[in-house]
Amino acid sequence: MAERILSGTHWGPFYPEVTDGKLSGVTPFDLDPNPSPILNSLPDMADHPCRILRPAVRQGYLQANGEEYHRRRGSEPFVEVSWEHALDLVANALKRTRDESGNQAIYGGSYGWASAGKLHSANALLHRFLSGIGGFTGSIGTYSLAAGEAILPHILGNGGKNSAWETLVGTTQLHVSFGGMPLKNAQITHGGMTRRSTRDWLLKMKNSGCQFVNISPVKDDLMHELGAQWVPIRPNTDVALMLGMAHTMVRQNLHAANFLSQYCHGFDEFLPYLLGEVDGQPKDIDWAESITNVPADTIQQLARQLVTERSFLNAAWSIQRADHGEQPYWMMMVLACMAGHIGKPGGGFGYGYGSMGGVGEIGAAVRGPMLSAPTNPVEQAIPVSRIADMLLNPGSSYQFNGSNETYPNIDLIYWAGGNPFHHHQDINRLIEAWNRPKTVVVNESFWTSTARHADIVLPVATTLERNDIGWCFADQGAYTMPKIIDAPADVRLEWDVFADLAERMGDRDQWDQGLTSDQWLEQLYEQSREKAAAKGNDLPDFNTFWQQGYLPLPPLEGANPAYSEFIEDPEDNPLPTPSGKFQIFSDTIHGFDYEDCPGHPIWLEPAEWLGNAQPQQLHLISNQPATRLHSQLDFGRTSIESKIADREPLRMHPDDAAAHGLNDGDVARLFNDRGECLAGVMISDDLMPGVVQLATGAWYDPQQPGQPGSLDVHGNPNMLTLDKGTSRLAQGPISQTTLIEIEKWTGPVPPITVFEPPAMAASED
Ligand SMILES: Nc1nc2c(c(=O)[nH]1)N[C@H]1C(S)=C(S)[C@@H](COP(=O)(O)OP(=O)(O)OC[C@H]3O[C@@H](n4cnc5c(=O)[nH]c(N)nc54)[C@H](O)[C@@H]3O)O[C@H]1N2
Ligand SMILES: Nc1nc2c(c(=O)[nH]1)N[C@H]1C(S)=C(S)[C@@H](COP(=O)(O)OP(=O)(O)OC[C@H]3O[C@@H](n4cnc5c(=O)[nH]c(N)nc54)[C@H](O)[C@@H]3O)O[C@H]1N2
Ligand SMILES: [Mo]
Secondary structure, X not given: OOOOOOEEEOOEEEEEEEEOOEEEEEEEOOOOOOOOHHHHHOHHHHOOOOEOOOOEEEHHHHHOOOHHHHHHOOOOOXXXXXXXXXXXXXXXXXXXXXXXXXXXXXXXXXXXXXXXOOOOOHHHHHHHHHHHOOOOEEEEOOXXXXXXXXXXHHHHOOOOOOOOHHHHOOOOXXXXXXXXXXXXXXXXXXXXXXXXXXXXXXXXXXXXXXXXEEEOOEHHHOOHHHOOEEEOOOOOOHHHHHHHHHHHHHHOOOOOHHHHHHHEEOHHHHHHHHHOOOOOOOOOHHHHHHHHOXXXXXXXXXXXXXXXXXXEEEXXXXXHOOOOOHHHHHHHHHHHHHHOOOOOOOXXXXXXXXXXXXXOOOOEOOOOOOOOOOOOOOOOEEEHHHHHHHHHOOOOEEEEOOEEXXXXXXXXXXXXOOOHHHHOOOHHHHXXXXXXXXXXXXXXXXXXXXXXXXXXXXXXXXXXHOOEEEEOOOOOEEEEEOOOOOOOOOOEOHHHHHHHHHHHOOOHHHHHOOOOHHHHHHHHHHHHHHHHHHOOOOOOOHHHHHHHOEEEOOEOOOOOOOOHHHHHOOOOOOOOOOOOOEEOOOHHHHHHOOOOOOOOOOOOOOOOOHHHOOOOOEEEEOOOOOOOEOOEOOOOHXXXXXXXXXXXXXXXXXXXXXXXXXXXXXXXXXXXXXXXEEEEEEEOOOEOOOEEEEOOOOOOOEXXXXXXXXXXXXXXXXXXXXXXXXXXXXXXXXXXXXXXXXXXXXXXXXXXXXXXXOOEEOOOO
C-alpha cells in the first residue's frame, strides 16, 4: 500500500483516516485546488442508522396472502431473512417472470449515479447480469440531458463539441451563460475528477478581460467574483429571449450573413418565422420582453454585443430539463451561427459548462477500463423518464424521436444504483405506477425511499468497503479506490450478489469466468495498460499503480476551438449532419410532423410558467443541491448542517416572503394539484421575485408511507413537479416546469423520520 491511501468519489478523491476500524475523517487530495465540502460527509456513510444491515423482504410479499399483495409497497414492515432465502426469492421471481411473460417484462433500466469506480458500477453490473439471463427492458438517455441528447445529433451530427477552457482564456470577450455556471454543480463529475478547476478557469477568463453575463432567475448561478451582469429571466422562456436577440440582429443587419450561407442549412426557412411572416407575430424585442420579463433595451444590447465582440454562448443543462427543452438548445446554436464567431478562438457556443466539472476539460489520451457485457437480447428500451407512463399504461403507444413504440407490460423491476423516489417527477404518480408490477428488487446500502418501496432489499457494500479504480473520462489522472473499512457482517459485495444470483439462474460461468472481483479489477487495469502501450503510452503495472495511489495520465493532444476544422475547410471536414452543416432547419425533424417540435426552433408555451400563472402561484426551480450528490448522503453532516428547521431550504425573494407572511427560518407548506411538502424558508435577494428554489435530494418522508397524496414533511420537490415528456422528439423530463403555491405551516412541525430504518417485523429465518 502507498504511504497514504488514496480513494475517491464522484465529488473528488480523498485520503481516509481510519480509527478503530472506522472512517474517522478525510483529507482532500493534495492536487485538488477546490475540494468539495461534500467529502466531509463521508464518515457518516459507514455506520449511519439508515444503513441496511441484512437482506429484508416486505412482509406482505413474504406471506403473499392475497392477490393485491403488491399494492401495499412502502406501507408494510420488512422482515429480515437470510441471504439464501432472499436470493432464492429473487431468482424465483426472475424465473417466473421469464417463463410467464418473457424477459421484456423485467424492467432493468435502473437509472442512477451509484458510486464512482470502474468495476463496481451498480447499474452496469445489473445490466450485465440481466443481459446474461435473457435480457430486460432498458432505458434510453438521462434525466440530466435527455432533450439535448435527442436534439443535438439532428442539428450538429452528434452530441456537440465543446471548446477547451484553454481556448477561451484571453480570447473570449463576452461570455453569456443561460442558467449560469454554478460552482456548486462543478464540484461533481461522473466518475470522479481529481481536480475541481472550473473556478480557476473562470477567474483566468475574467482576469484576461472577459465580461460575463448570467441569464438566470438566480443571481448566484455565477460566482460573484466575476462581477457578471445578471439578467433575471422568467424560467423556461430562454428561447423567447434568444429569438428577440436574433430578430434584432436581422433588423439591424448585424447578423453574419456569410457564415449563415456558408456553414448553415435552412436559415431561409427559419427567417419568415422570426420576422412574423408565418404567424403575424415578429419575434421582436418587445415581444421577447413580454414573455421573458427581460427589458427590451437589455435584449438589444446583448444582441449587438454578441456580434461586435468575440462572444461565447453557454447553456446549462437545466434549461433543457423543461417543457419543450429541445427548443432553447436548438435556438442557441442558431444564435451562435448568426453571431458568426464559431470556430474562432474564444468564440462560438457550448452546452453544460458549469453543469458538471469535466465540461471544457481536455481529458486523457488513455482510456479507462471497461467491464465487458453481453448485448441485451431484448431490444426494447423506453425514454428513461417515461417510467411511470410505462408502468401505468402497458400496451399503449407513444412516439419518440421519429419512431412509434408500445410500452411493455412490466412484471418485475430490478433497481441498483439509483433512487427513483428521489429523482422522478410527480412522486405520487410514481407510487401508483410502482405498485403495478408483481415484484420489485432493490440493491442498496441505505434505507432510501426506493429501498422502502421494494419487496426484496439486498444490502450491498459501499464504495468504502471494496477495491476499485477511479478513472474519470474528463481527467488527466486515475487513482486507486482501495477497501478502507470492513462492511457490516451481513452486507455483501454487489459483484458477489450477482455471482450467486447468476449461479441460481445457470449463468455463473459467464458472470465471473472463475475469477474474483479483485482478479477482474487487475485484469481490467492490465487491459487498459496494453491499449495505452499500443499507442506509445507506458503505464506502470497493476501492483505499482496500487502502491502509487495516483496515476498521472498523458493529456489528449491539441486544444482547438470547437468546429475550427469545419470552419477552415467545410468541404473536407463537413459536420456529420444530413446537410454537412449546422441544421437551422432539420428536414428529418420536420418529417416527423410533431407539433411540439417542428422543423426549426420556435417559442412554445410551457405547460406551466409565470405567463399563465394565477397571482398566488410561484415558479419552482428544483436545482441540484450544493451539499450532496442528489439524494446521496442527505443524512451526512454537510447536508444536515444546511437544513432549516430540519427541512430542505426553500430560497425566495423578500417580496414573495412578505406577501406570504414568511420569515427566515419558518416552515412553509408547498403545494399544487399533484402533491405537497414542507420546507424551511431562507430569504435571499439572489432570487428574482416570483421564483422559488428548492434543491433536489431531500429524502421523501411521507406522513403516511405508501399512500399517494401524503404530505412529505422533508422537502422533496418531486412531490410537486410535472411528469410529462419535453416533446415527442426527446420525451425528456421537465422538472423545471412547475408552478406551486405556498403558505406558512402553523401546525406542530412533524419530525423527520426517514433517516431511521423502516419498521421491522419478527424475523422468520
Ligand atoms: N425535481 C428534479 N428532479 C431531478 C433533477 C432536477 O433537476 N430536478 N435532476 C435529475 C438528474 S439530472 C439526475 S442525474 C437524477 C439523479 O438521480 P439518482 O442518480 O437516482 O440519484 P442518487 O441520489 O445519486 O441515487 C443513487 C443511489 O445509488 C445508491 N448507491 C451508491 N452506490 C451504490 C452501489 O455501489 N450499489 C448500489 N446498489 N447502490 C449504490 C445511493 O445510495 C443512492 O441511493 O435526478 C433527477 N431528478
Ligand atoms: N453539488 C452537486 N452538483 C451536481 C449534482 C448534484 O447533485 N450535486 N448533480 C450533477 C448532475 S447529475 C447534473 S445533470 C448537473 C446538472 O446541471 P444543471 O442542470 O446545469 O444544474 P441545475 O442546478 O439544475 O441548474 C443550474 C441553474 O439553472 C437555473 N435555471 C433553472 N431553470 C432555468 C431556466 O428556465 N432558465 C435559465 N436561464 N436558468 C434556469 C437555476 O437557477 C439553476 O441554479 O449537475 C451535476 N452537479
Ligand atoms: Mo444528472
